[in-house]
Amino acid sequence: MGKKRVLVGYGIDVDAVANWINTCDGSPQNPTNVSRGVYGATVGIDRLLKLYDKYNIKATFFTPAHSIESFPKQLAKVRDAGHEIGLHGYTHEYVSQLSAKEQQAVLTRSIDVLTKFCGKRPLGYTAPAWSTSKELIPQLEAEGILYDHSFMHHDVQPYFAPDNSQTWIETDISKSADAWMMPMTKMRPSKVVEIPANWHLDDWPPLQPIPGRAGAQGFVDTDVVEKLWLQQFDFAYRECDTFIFPMSIHPQVSGKPHVILMHERIIEYINKHEGVEWMTLSDMAKEFLEGRMPGVGIEGGADL
Ligand SMILES: [Zn+2]
Numbered sequence: 001m002g003k004k005r006v007l008v009g010y011g012i013d014v015d016a017v018a019n020w021i022n023t024c025d026g027s028p029q030n031p032t033n034v035s036r037g038v039y040g041a042t043v044g045i046d047r048l049l050k051l052y053d054k055y056n057i058k059a060t061f062f063t064p065a066h067s068i069e070s071f072p073k074q075l076a077k078v079r080d081a082g083h084e085i086g087l088h089g090y091t092h093e094y095v096s097q098l099s100a101k102e103q104q105a106v107l108t109r110s111i112d113v114l115t116k117f118c119g120k121r122p123l124g125y126t127a128p129a130w131s132t133s134k135e136l137i138p139q140l141e142a143e144g145i146l147y148d149h150s151f152m153h154h155d156v157q158p159y160f161a162p163d164n165s166q167t168w169i170e171t172d173i174s175k176s177a178d179a180w181m182m183p184m185t186k187m188r189p190s191k192v193v194e195i196p197a198n199w200h201l202d203d204w205p206p207l208q209p210i211p212g213r214a215g216a217q218g219f220v221d222t223d224v225v226e227k228l229w230l231q232q233f234d235f236a237y238r239e240c241d242t243f244i245f246p247m248s249i250h251p252q253v254s255g256k257p258h259v260i261l262m263h264e265r266i267i268e269y270i271n272k273h274e275g276v277e278w279m280t281l282s283d284m285a286k287e288f289l290e291g292r293m294p295g296v297g298i299e300g301g302a303d304l
Pocket of ligand 1: 013014015019088092127128129
């Protein structure tokens with residue numbers, strides 16, 4: 001076993017009201033759901049700031065521009081405590097549902113809002129609901145964004161995000177088999193660092209119910225979630241001398257009392273390990289870019 005270096009951090013999606021009012025077709029939202037978002041922006045943020053202060057952790061708050069404009073006092077507390085503020089769309093709209101032009105309009109506006117609020121350009125991005133598009137990485141690259149946190153090519157290593165120029169043929173059984181029996185073409189790396197996303201390190205599906213949506217059951221015992229997250233940490237610690245461990249949470253989920261207690265246990269467990277360093281996701285990306293964290297290369301696809 002070599003000397004360990006483990007970069008651990010929290011990416012906090014400050015969805016607040018934005019994810020609830022993103023009804024996609026403009027249909028009205030139930031005000032009780034909107035109030036859950038207000039809880040996140042107020043009670044949730046305050047409790048997370050206290051948690052990070054207690055353990056001396058700097059985290060990354062991915063914040064829709066709508067949340068900054070609607071809750072400036074709360075986001076000022078985040079900014080002034082020295083945490084990173086990253087991009088997360090305007091109103092949590094799904095990139096996968098927008099045209100390339102509308103994706104760019106949202107990116108331009110949200111970069112502008114964050115730059116004015118923070119006094120510097122944002123370095124990182126995470127796609128609302130990790131619902132991405134082929135245009136996303138090229139647009140982030142053109143804007144000079146250092147890193148993304150939306151893709152899942154790996155779970156515990158940083159890498160350069162593929163530029164998504166590779167093509168694949170979806171299986172369409174209304175056509176002859178010869179029309180779709182084709183390999184994916186070769187992936188090519190972009191200049192954007194990927195700090196990978198991971199649904200198994202996300203608090204929303206197990207801990208926040210959305211009635212009627214099976215993927216957000218929401219009533220899992222935090223002991224079960226803690227075990228699921230820490231088993232991933234234990235495996236990576238056993239297998240890798242160097243790795244990253246980014247966890248994704250939401251103030252309206254992790255601000256709940258029982259979930260704060262879970263995070264205290266997780267942080268204290270991780271802190272018992274040699275070589276652990278807590279940092280923002282942009283600092284993880286810089287460690288990789290500047291050669292201090294080896295990471296991996298993502299390969300695959302056929303040369304056609
Ligand atoms: Zn989100």
